[in-house]
Amino acid sequence: MPLVSGKGLLQAAMQGRYALGSFNILNLEMVQGILEAAVEERSPVILAISQKAIDHAGLEQAAEMVKIAAGLTPVPVALHLDHGRDFRQAAVCLRGGFTSLMIDGSALSFDDNVAISRLVAEMAHALEVPVEGQLGRIAGKEDDIIVSEQKATMTDPQEARRFVELTGIDWLTVAVGSVHLLTSRTAQLDFDRITAIREAIGIPLVLHGGSGIPDEGVREAVARGICKINIATHLNRAFLAAISDALTANPQMVDPRVILGEGKRAITEATREKMRLFGSSGKA
Numbered sequence: 349m350p351l352v353s354g355k356g357l358l359q360a361a362m363q364g365r366y367a368l369g370s371f372n373i374l375n376l377e378m379v380q381g382i383l384e385a386a387v388e389e390r391s392p393v394i395l396a397i398s399q400k401a402i403d404h405a406g407l408e409q410a411a412e413m414v415k416i417a418a419g420l421t422p423v424p425v426a427l428h429l430d431h432g433r434d435f436r437q438a439a440v441c442l443r444g445g446f447t448s449l450m451i452d453g454s455a456l457s458f459d460d461n462v463a464i465s466r467l468v469a470e471m472a473h474a475l476e477v478p479v480e481g482q483l484g485r486i487a488g489k490e491d492d493i494i495v496s497e498q499k500a501t502m503t504d505p506q507e508a509r510r511f512v513e514l515t516g517i518d519w520l521t522v523a524v525g526s527v528h529l530l531t532s533r534t535a536q537l538d539f540d541r542i543t544a545i546r547e548a549i550g551i552p553l554v555l556h557g558g559s560g561i562p563d564e565g566v567r568e569a570v571a572r573g574i575c576k577i578n579i580a581t582h583l584n585r586a587f588l589a590a591i592s593d594a595l596t597a598n599p600q601m602v603d604p605r606v607i608l609g610e611g612k613r614a615i616t617e618a619t620r621e622k623m624r625l626f627g628s629s630g631k632a
């Protein structure tokens with residue numbers, strides 16, 4: 349089916365008390381691998397493109413690849429800009445058919461974050477596209493955004509309420525203890541903070557750095573009101589490990605399809621596992 353707006357998907361997740369995976373893609377095999385999992389699990393899914401993925405694949409090419417793949421897929425697929433940085437890029441993505449946008453003003457002052465988030469939300473809402481904002485700084489590395497543990501700041505519930513009122517954003521990324529690009533699953537979340545933010549604002553909450561959170565932490569976060577969980581590192585590692593194993597096992601192999609096919613299968617498996625954990629299986 350054609351791409352769907354992420355708005356209805358997250359609204360349904362919030363009401364149904366489950367979370368949707370937002371999976372970062374950067375090539376054909378990742379798109380196909382994730383969508384195969386979505387079909388097998390009958391799960392709605394968000395495919396996200398980050399700045400580095402845009403640099404790698406080209407914005408138009410990456411977006412068109414997702415659109416074509418979604419058109420061949422019988423479950424709802426949304427196309428999301430991850431960690432958008434500026435107004436111009438948001439506009440280009442809207443023209444490119446993205447069905448949700450993130451504007452990440454979290455490195456700015458509160459007032460400047462409000463200003464850019466409100467501007468992007470006003471523009472996107474004219475086309476009925478939802479916008480994800482971020483308040484609080486998440487530790488770790490995401491593309492070129494590096495935040496040290498000392499510079500990381502948790503999201504304040506009352507400030508979050510003001511931020512949502514002032515900007516009109518649709519979803520809020522919260523900083524509650526998760527870490528970007530964490531290769532061990534050791535992040536400790538502040539669950540009471542999630543509950544306090546949930547009680548302060550009525551829009552879907554988003555958790556980044558989903559790869560580094562233990563399963564029981566993910567379940568608790570979803571129970572407390574997280575509706576979208578971003579996954580990048582987990583799939584990247586599964587893809588590379590499968591390719592590396594396939595090359596080691598077949599050192600004479602000259603057909604990239606055999607090697608990349610193993611990567612794709614690993615993506616499908618890793619995605620299925622997350623969809624079951626998030627509770628989105630069977631919701632399409």
Ligand SMILES: [Zn+2]
Pocket residue numbers: 431490528556557578
């Ligand atoms: Zn992120």
